[in-house]
Amino acid sequence: MNNKAFTLIELLAVITVIAVISVITVPVITRTINNSKQSTYDRQAEIIERASENWFIKQSDVLDENSKVIVDIDYLLQEGYLKGNEITSTKTGNKLSGCVSITYSSNQYTYKFSENNCTCLTDCKKYEK
16 A cells, blocks of 8 residues: 555644744744844934034034034934935834934033934023924
8 A cells, every 4th residue: 555645643743843943933033133123223323313413513603512402303304414205213114203412521522313302401402393
């Protein structure tokens, strides 16, 4: 007798092997995707900070070293320092909003991107769309 079919035990063994491979690979792939999204988001933040630095260089004769300056992303887009109509967050897939705060200390300017906390609490100049 020449049977060309699989037995139930053979099918269960194959399904078990596939399940074990899935349990191992799915978390690794998910972690890789999340790390890639975070890396891209960090690069976006660097580009936005660099754009605000370019903007500030052109505005430095107008601005005071002792004040804090906040520059909105939409303002940088509108003024042409960032390309495109809007920037999409790689984390959420939604429009990226936020600002860059520019501060001066120890003879050095610091540019820090933030998605939140874009308000002037004290002596501050805010540039927004």
